[in-house]
Amino acid sequence: MDGIHDMGGMHGFGKVEPEQNEPVFHAVWEARCLALNRAMGVIGAWTIDEGRSGIEQLPPQVYLAHSYYGKWALRLENMVINRGLAGADEIAAGHALRPGKAVKRKLGVADVPHALTRGSFGRQAPAPARFKVGQRVRTKVIHPATHTRLPRYARGRIGTIEALRGCHVFPDSTAVGAGENPQWLYTVVFDGRELWGENTDPTLTVSIDAFEPYLEAA
Amino acid sequence: MTGGMFAMAHDHDHDDHDGHASELSEMQLRVRALETVLAEKGYIDPAALDVMIEAFETQIGPHNGARVVAKAWADPAFKRALIEDATKAVQSLGLINRVGDHLIAVENTPGLHNVIVCTLCSCYPWEVLGLPPIWYKAAPYRSRAVNDPRGVLADFGLKLPTDTQIRVWDSTAETRFIVLPMRPAGTEGWSEDKLATLVTRDCMIGTGLPKNPAEAA
Numbered sequence: 288m289d290g291i292h293d294m295g296g297m298h299g300f301g302k303v304e305p306e307q308n309e310p311v312f313h314a315v316w317e318a319r320c321l322a323l324n325r326a327m328g329v330i331g332a333w334t335i336d337e338g339r340s341g342i343e344q345l346p347p348q349v350y351l352a353h354s355y356y357g358k359w360a361l362r363l364e365n366m367v368i369n370r371g372l373a374g375a376d377e378i379a380a381g382h383a384l385r386p387g388k389a390v391k392r393k394l395g396v397a398d399v400p401h402a403l404t405r406g407s408f409g410r411q412a413p414a415p416a417r418f419k420v421g422q423r424v425r426t427k428v429i430h431p432a433t434h435t436r437l438p439r440y441a442r443g444r445i446g447t448i449e450a451l452r453g454c455h456v457f458p459d460s461t462a463v464g465a466g467e468n469p470q471w472l473y474t475v476v477f478d479g480r481e482l483w484g485e486n487t488d489p490t491l492t493v494s495i496d497a498f499e500p501y502l503e504a505a
Numbered sequence: 506m507t508g509g510m511f512a513m514a515h516d517h518d519h520d521d522h523d524g525h526a527s528e529l530s531e532m533q534l535r536v537r538a539l540e541t542v543l544a545e546k547g548y549i550d551p552a553a554l555d556v557m558i559e560a561f562e563t564q565i566g567p568h569n570g571a572r573v574v575a576k577a578w579a580d581p582a583f584k585r586a587l588i589e590d591a592t593k594a595v596q597s598l599g600l601i602n603r604v605g606d607h608l609i610a611v612e613n614t615p616g617l618h619n620v621i622v623c624t625l626c627s628c629y630p631w632e633v634l635g636l637p638p639i640w641y642k643a644a645p646y647r648s649r650a651v652n653d654p655r656g657v658l659a660d661f662g663l664k665l666p667t668d669t670q671i672r673v674w675d676s677t678a679e680t681r682f683i684v685l686p687m688r689p690a691g692t693e694g695w696s697e698d699k700l701a702t703l704v705t706r707d708c709m710i711g712t713g714l715p716k717n718p719a720e721a722a
Contacts, residue, residue: 292625292626294625294644294647294648295624295625295647295650295651295652295675296624296652297644297648298648300643300644300648300649301645302645303640303643303649303657303660303661304640304645304660305638305640305660306638306639309638309639311561311566311635311636312558312562314532314533315533316532316533316536318558318561318562319536319537319554319558320532321558321561322553322554322558323540323543323549323554325557326549326553326554326557327543327549330549332548335679339625339626342626351644353528354528354639355639355642355643356532360532360535360536360539367539367543372543372546373539373542373546378535378538378539378542379538381542382545383542383545386546386547387545387548388546390548393548393549394549394550394553395550395552395553396550396552396553396556398553399556399560400603402553402557403560403565403603405605405606405631405632405679405681406605406679407605407606408606408678408679409606437677438624438675440624440651440652452607452678452680453607455607455679456679472678472680474680476672479652482651483652487652490667490671491654492670492672492673493651493672493673493675494672494674494675495675495677496675496676497677498678
């Protein structure tokens with residue numbers, strides 16, 4: 288999706304402003320919001336890619352106007368409602384008005400260590416990898432209206448396969464509920480000038496981790 | 506205008522002259538309502554959220570990454586293992602939280618400086634660095650790190666030699682990256698614990714360098 292979230296190379300956002308001695312959370316609701324979102328992932332309400340897609344679907348003016356956890360709260364609310372896990376009327380009332388739906392698993396205190404381990408996305412390879420380390424590849428020019436992890440700035444560019452990272456769940460598929468559809472994942476490195484033009488600092492290289500369907504031989 | 510412009514499930518009546526304060530109160534209410542409803546529906550247990558939050562506040566943080574870096578500086582065999590397979594190597598340290606798969610350590614050298622970003626969202630090696638700082642998740646860093654990394658580093662007060670190669674790693678998949686910075690000179694014979702005091706969060710993202718031995722406590 289060519290959304291506002293795809294920020295690489297955009298201008299006009301100003302300086303980076305690090306906060307000295309930044310706390311882990313700036314308010315209690317941020318911590319609750321993070322934990323709620325993670326908990327809903329753990330119980331299998333949606334996959335990580337569906338969740339990211341949920342953030343990306345916030346309108347651009349909303350995305351830019353809200354803080355990080357503010358976006359997470361809006362996403363959580365949207366997804367809970369869209370999946371029928373709770374009604375807008377219940378959230379407005381601040382209380383459940385109907386029984387909950389059956390979920391894959393519940394998250395109790397004993398499950399927290401598991402909830403704090405990032406999932407594994409490596410999968411059995413359905414076919415041999417098409418590309419080799421050192422090979423030149425071109426990223427495809429694609430503009431899916433749905434979730435993708437190929438950033439705009441790196442589409443239609445020639446780069447080099449630097450590493451093969453295994454075969455992974457394909458976000459473009461899982462985000463739309465089309466299954467894991469595992470694909471080989473490669474680190475592809477680009478000269479800065481290939482991405483940004485000939486006046487670019489010649490010392491710059493940029494890599495992305497690209498799924499095989501994003502790539503063609505160059 | 507901020508905060509109240511996005512009224513989805515219900516309308517809000519408030520003015521938005523103070524965007525931050527209005528988001529704060531609006532979000533407090535929204536998140537509280539969500540938690541109550543989801544708990545009453547039986548999906549989540551607020552006590553489990555408490556435990557999770559406590560882990561993020563007290564156990565999971567850049568002190569874990571600092572241990573990894575200090576050990577790599579002190580122990581060449583561990584460093585080789587870390588570069589070979591960071592998930593496996595970090596797992597062997599027995600940190601409190603288990604490390605997820607696909608962790609990758611990238612090494613700075615005298616001619617090469619690595620910088621980590623996630624232009625699309627906020628991917629970050631939180632098992633070793635904790636939750637990302639706000640700037641890492643915000644538009645200025647995400648937009649500029651890939652096309653003007655030296656400008657971004659200048660925002661952090663970091664100026665590298667003009668002939669140093671800059672490598673930016675955009676975290677576009679479930680791989681996660683941690684920078685292994687160069688060991689500062691003048692630390693010969695230091696213990697791992699003492700070395701770890703030089704390792705800052707930012708030097709493991711690539712937006713900083715380790716502290717000088719003179720700065721160490």
